[in-house]
Amino acid sequence: MDCFQTISRLKGSLGHQFLLFIVWLSSFQVAVALQTLLEPQHVSSTSELATPPISGIFGPIEISPAVFPRNPYPGESLAPMYPTFPTMYKPNLTGKCPVNFTALSNVIDKTASDCSQPLAALVGNVICCPQLGSLLHIFQGYYSVNSDKLVLQNAVADDCFSDIISILASRGANKTIPTLCSVKSLNLTGGLCPVKDVVNFEKIINTSKLLDACSTVDPLKECCRPICQSAITEAALEMSRTQLTINDNKELVTEHNGNGPLSDCKGVVHSYLSRKLSVDAANAAFRTVSACKVNKVCPLNFTQPLEVIKACRNVAAPSPSCCSSLNTYIAGIQNQMLITNKQAIICATVLGSKLRQGGVMTNVYELCDIDLKDFSIQAYGQQGCLLRSLPPDVILDNSTGFSFTCDLNDNIAAPWPSSSSMSTLSLCAPEMSLPALPTSQIKNPGNRGGGELELLVPIFSFFILSALLH
DSSP states (O other): OOOOOOOOOOOHHHHHHHHHHHHHHGGGSOOEEOOOOOOOOOOOTTOEEEOOOOSSOOOOOOOOTTEEEOOSOTTSOOOOOSOOOOOOOOOOOOSOOOOOGGGGHHHHHHHHHHTBTTTHHHHIIIIIHHHHHHHHHHHHHHHTTTSSBSSOOHHHHHHHHHHHHHHHHHTTBOTTHHHHHTOOGGGGTTTTOSOOBHHHHHHHSOHHHHHHHHSSOOTTTTTTSOSHHHHHHHHHHHHHTOOOOOGGGGGGGTOOOSOOHHHHHHHHHHHHHHHHSOHHHHHHHHHHHHHHHHTTSOOOOOOOOHHHHHHHTTOOSOOHHHHHHHHHHHHHHTTSOOEEHHHHHHHHHHHHHHHHHTTOOSOHHHHTTOBGGGGSOEETTTEEOEEOSSOOOOEEETTTEEEOEEOOOTTOBOOOOSSSOSTTOOSOOOGGGOOOOOOOOOOOTTSSSOOOOOOOOOOOOOOOHHHHHO
């Protein structure tokens, strides 16, 4: 059960390539679930306290209402471990959306879990919003499957969008997801795209090429060697250049979703793909494409690290004041949301670049033992959770409540940028240039970053106290 490894902190381009290889390799690893904190409630004095595992790999913890894990940090509030389940109810629909929603029940349930009431804000960027966008694309294609249209008229779009959100909320989703994910009914109308019907679409677009590119999307290759993304963009470009006299477009001159024709045409392409692919194939393709997009940027908001710059500017060796200031700053940003391993690399580089711009030339990440997981939400202030680059869905289990998986790699150090510029950062390295894995060594279990490479813990309550109260 003990699995402690030390991964040498390589420097220069070799270290950067090794880091990329580890992130790539993590796509094959069994992911892990993170135990998080909920707002404190009263715990009965008769409750039996269970001793939590100290280190290593351990399996699911069976927790009943009378058994609570002991809080290893008495100074912090104890999270109740009762399972959290969504409140289900019958939705109040408009009755004006002519769609059999039962046929889309599975993808609707998946979206409701991914955007669940307590989790939506924490996983919105990487799980909830990509899945909601996929659902809307799939619905748009399903709605028009028996007609030659690829979009909805504005009035029907309003009613159908309202029904979709009502159904999701009735199955436990957060009601604020339209605002959280910046989506609205006009996303279903095709906006300013001049091509909105199947006949004209198939006249303009090489549909065989499009379907071949997106029928099966390889998550390991798509982000660095885009095939489906390129096919969608190419089709959207062809459509946006087409000038058609279609009466349906006239009302959209003054009312559109704020996007340009290219973006609107991408939505039409997604609708066509949804008509031709199975729901599962379309959802997998759309989620992979979305993951490629979200992994290109750091979603965290950084304030100017003035105190860190002041404390760390002239250090050349481990400094308590510098590390304390850096840890305090990182603690303030890590509560914002859960992020992926690739996003963590970018976030670490963004902060490092800000520090270098302020005159901090020494690798303070190494001096202060800062790892990639430190940039994401922590449990009990100690265990960080990084989602995989293609995050799996949130799971709702009838006995344990909500859970999601983490790609926990304690031994990956946060990369220190070689310059104050972000222009040289790339997460796509040629496979042939990837270095071989270093020889593993046994590490003292008492040391920080002791190689807990896989950790499986069911999540029963998903209000993370420190994230929601700050």
